Amino acid sequence: MRISMLMDSDLDGRDNPRLIDAIESNPELSSTWARYCLMGDLMRSSGTGILAGRDFATRVSGMIAQEPTILAPKALRPAINTRPGIVTFGLAASLAVVAVLVGKSVNDHAGVFQTASNGQTGVSQMAAKPSDQADNLADSQFNDYLVMHNETAYMAGSAAMLPYVRVVGSRPNR
Amino acid sequence: MTVMVEVIDEELVRRVQKGDKKAFDLLVLKYQNRIIQLINRYVRDPHEAQDIAQETFIKAYRAMASFRGDSAFYTWIYRIAINTAKNHLAARSRRPTDDEIEVEVAEQFEGDNSLKDQETPEGILLSEELGRTIQLALDELPGELRTAITLREMDGLSYDEIAEVMACPVGTVRSRIFRAREAIDKKIKTLNG
Numbered sequence: 001m002r003i004s005m006l007m008d009s010d011l012d013g014r015d016n017p018r019l020i021d022a023i024e025s026n027p028e029l030s031s032t033w034a035r036y037c038l039m040g041d042l043m044r045s046s047g048t049g050i051l052a053g054r055d056f057a058t059r060v061s062g063m064i065a066q067e068p069t070i071l072a073p074k075a076l077r078p079a080i081n082t083r084p085g086i087v088t089f090g091l092a093a094s095l096a097v098v099a100v101l102v103g104k105s106v107n108d109h110a111g112v113f114q115t116a117s118n119g120q121t122g123v124s125q126m127a128a129k130p131s132d133q134a135d136n137l138a139d140s141q142f143n144d145y146l147v148m149h150n151e152t153a154y155m156a157g158s159a160a161m162l163p164y165v166r167v168v169g170s171r172p173n174r
Numbered sequence: 175m176t177v178m179v180e181v182i183d184e185e186l187v188r189r190v191q192k193g194d195k196k197a198f199d200l201l202v203l204k205y206q207n208r209i210i211q212l213i214n215r216y217v218r219d220p221h222e223a224q225d226i227a228q229e230t231f232i233k234a235y236r237a238m239a240s241f242r243g244d245s246a247f248y249t250w251i252y253r254i255a256i257n258t259a260k261n262h263l264a265a266r267s268r269r270p271t272d273d274e275i276e277v278e279v280a281e282q283f284e285g286d287n288s289l290k291d292q293e294t295p296e297g298i299l300l301s302e303e304l305g306r307t308i309q310l311a312l313d314e315l316p317g318e319l320r321t322a323i324t325l326r327e328m329d330g331l332s333y334d335e336i337a338e339v340m341a342c343p344v345g346t347v348r349s350r351i352f353r354a355r356e357a358i359d360k361k362i363k364t365l366n367g
Contacts, residue, residue, distance in 0.1 A: 008332075009181035020200070024200070035363075037203050041207035042305050043324070050214055052206040060199075060206075060232070
């Protein structure tokens, strides 16, 4: 009786999984399912329509067995968090980390760096010991990094965070 | 007629989407005849209808991951079946010329020189005998059982609606439909041996 009710979507939803498990694993129950389906088809067609061959479902089942198993993807989280407060906070935090790291690196190079903002975009200028070519290259690269990062941050919409970083170091021999 | 929500279909679809291939087998059993009959209305060839139906179910299975339940499973696979049938009709219209068709006809002659059976393709059950069996079984049912099963299978009414029509409790409807199915099932089993 439960298969009859299951076919008509009349069972309590909680019972469905166990009954479906039973039908799938028990050939007699799956035959009953097949015959109940056939009954309805014959009644609806008044016995005049064509039917699937006896082995149709078996053949399809065999072909499905060769197919990759379907696993529907879970609902994806949005790629971008659109809450502006969190975006701004995140950018601010990342800029702060960069500032700390750059500042530490600058101090390690014993140079003095000062940046100035033109109000629109950050422009950084550095002064370094002219005699040290390697340091000049590293400083130049840091400078480029700061400029690019600041411009990117500005474009991402954190206009409130004026994209400049003031880093002050000390000349060791002053 | 109220379109009844096929909760069982939703349950089976969910299981398929979680990797349960046997749940798809149950959907095939449920809809194979309807899909074949639908396709046959387009192609007018029972053998081809069965092949296209097979293709339809494979396509449906492959697309299951993207089935979101915006429509009922049946209407969704209906669309796949119709599109697949139309594609075959379009391909058929592009088939080779008469000369080449004659070659195909000739190839159909087997070693015993008999033409392959085009009227009743192998594996296709004609429904006449089964249909007669079902009708006989229905005629022999007590009136309330016949009414209940007919309202359910042919008119698609829910148990609640049938209960309202027959002025009886839902539990009685449930029992009547089950007893009707059991009685018909006995006849079908006898036929199949």
